[in-house]
Amino acid sequence: MDNPASNDVRTTPSDRADGRAILDDGETRPAAPACPAGLIGGAAYAGASGPPLMIIEGLKRIFRPGERPAVNGVTIDVYEGELLALLGPSGCGKTTTLRMIGGFEQPDAGRILMRGTDITHLPPEKRGIGFVFQDYALFPHLDVFENIRFGLHNLPRKQAEARVREMLELVGLSDLSRRKPHELSGGQQQRVALARTLALAPPLVLLDEPFSNLDAAMRVETRQEVRALLKEAGSAGILVTHDQEEALALADRIVVMEAGKVCQVGTPDEIYRNPVSSFVASFIGRSNIITGKAQGLGAETPFGRVELSKAVNGTVDLAVRPEQILLEPHAEGEAEVIGREYRGHDQLYWVKKGERRLLVISGPAEQIEIGARVNLRVCDCVVPINQDIQALIAE
Ligand code: ADP
Numbered sequence: 001m002d003n004p005a006s007n008d009v010r011t012t013p014s015d016r017a018d019g020r021a022i023l024d025d026g027e028t029r030p031a032a033p034a035c036p037a038g039l040i041g042g043a044a045y046a047g048a049s050g051p052p053l054m055i056i057e058g059l060k061r062i063f064r065p066g067e068r069p070a071v072n073g074v075t076i077d078v079y080e081g082e083l084l085a086l087l088g089p090s091g092c093g094k095t096t097t098l099r100m101i102g103g104f105e106q107p108d109a110g111r112i113l114m115r116g117t118d119i120t121h122l123p124p125e126k127r128g129i130g131f132v133f134q135d136y137a138l139f140p141h142l143d144v145f146e147n148i149r150f151g152l153h154n155l156p157r158k159q160a161e162a163r164v165r166e167m168l169e170l171v172g173l174s175d176l177s178r179r180k181p182h183e184l185s186g187g188q189q190q191r192v193a194l195a196r197t198l199a200l201a202p203p204l205v206l207l208d209e210p211f212s213n214l215d216a217a218m219r220v221e222t223r224q225e226v227r228a229l230l231k232e233a234g235s236a237g238i239l240v241t242h243d244q245e246e247a248l249a250l251a252d253r254i255v256v257m258e259a260g261k262v263c264q265v266g267t268p269d270e271i272y273r274n275p276v277s278s279f280v281a282s283f284i285g286r287s288n289i290i291t292g293k294a295q296g297l298g299a300e301t302p303f304g305r306v307e308l309s310k311a312v313n314g315t316v317d318l319a320v321r322p323e324q325i326l327l328e329p330h331a332e333g334e335a336e337v338i339g340r341e342y343r344g345h346d347q348l349y350w351v352k353k354g355e356r357r358l359l360v361i362s363g364p365a366e367q368i369e370i371g372a373r374v375n376l377r378v379c380d381c382v383v384p385i386n387q388d389i390q391a392l393i394a395e
Pocket residue numbers: 063064070088089090091092093094095096097
């Protein structure tokens with residue numbers, strides 16, 4: 001089909017290898033720095049019932065002198081019982097951050113406090129933190145029961161076995177306790193790995209891309225299970241993922257990372273509705289980046305007047321979500337439909353107005369043919385995302 005998505009990079013400016021944002025007018029300009037000052041957000045966890053479980057301050061890791069740090073001043077608070085997702089593209093430093101938290105990697109700067117105690121230089125086994133490895137790291141020659149019991153060697157035998165049974169029940173594998181790992185599905189192996197970690201009742205569990213070995217359907221099912229299990233066990237979790245959908249679906253709060261830095265912290269809703277940069281706007285969901293002249297809570301754009309989420313004055317870059325644009329078929333419409341993708345629950349359209357292209361998502365009901373003329377209407381508040389947005393805030 002005629003699907004111009006592959007060359008319509010405006011909706012994903014972060015895809016460009018040179019890091020330049022591509023704007024609606026086809027021009028490029030340097031992308032905003034990964035971490036515009038003062039824009040990080042950093043909303044505390046609304047479910048917090050006390051001080052943070054863990055305070056991570058200015059964590060830094062440089063693998064090769066002279067090169068850009070893999071992790072460059074990461075600061076995060078993690079609250080008791082909270083599920084936090086570290087989200088960002090491949091290579092942005094998520095795993096390195098997680099490994100430093102777990103004690104498998106030493107930071108070059110920064111510190112980690114757990115319930116007020118500095119654990120920065122403690123070995124992993126002294127931190128009381130659970131770790132679920134990407135490949136689950138189950139012992140192939142031990143059955144499910146023995147795999148879970150493995151970490152409990154400090155407990156008297158009876159007590160350890162009772163704890164294993166409790167964990168088997170928690171993860172719903174009591175009937176499979178004598179199976180070996182290779183006799184289990186990927187999702188079941190995942191649950192064994194989690195049960196083994198949770199058996200030690202760690203206040204915090206680290207999970208690195210825990211669903212990457214599962215097929216798509218299994219992933220969706222398993223991620224809600226994992227969330228429920230962590231919540232039931234009362235353990236906080238830090239989960240690394242490059243999959244924005246996973247982070248949105250699973251996390252209490254999301255930490256968005258780019259190039260070793262944190263660019264935004266917030267609830268899934270905050271991050272989606274109020275991205276602080278074109279990078280966040282395009283990495284989490286998709287966005288059309290358009291330019292407008294703002295005055296207060298409104299802006300004039302090539303697509304008509306739009307309402308803004310905050311009052312600003314001056315030339316602004318705006319992140320318009322594809323679902324915020326309505327297509328109105330009209331014989332003399334301002335734009336032309338140049339591509340369409342039917343997805344069952346909705347449809348993607350690519351429309352062209354002059355030299356500008358936009359991505360639009362609309363419901364499945366009305367189908368507009370390729371080549372049809374349409375008018376465009378932005379039907380919701382849009383978010384200004386200039387890197388110097390503070391300077392433009394209206395009084
Ligand atoms: P992510 O998990 O976000 O994909 P990583 O934390 O694995 O990213 O890697 C961040 C950067 O650090 C990458 O550029 C990667 O190549 C580099 N890196 C990671 N581990 C090492 C290592 N042990 N030695 C050298 N470079 C590394």
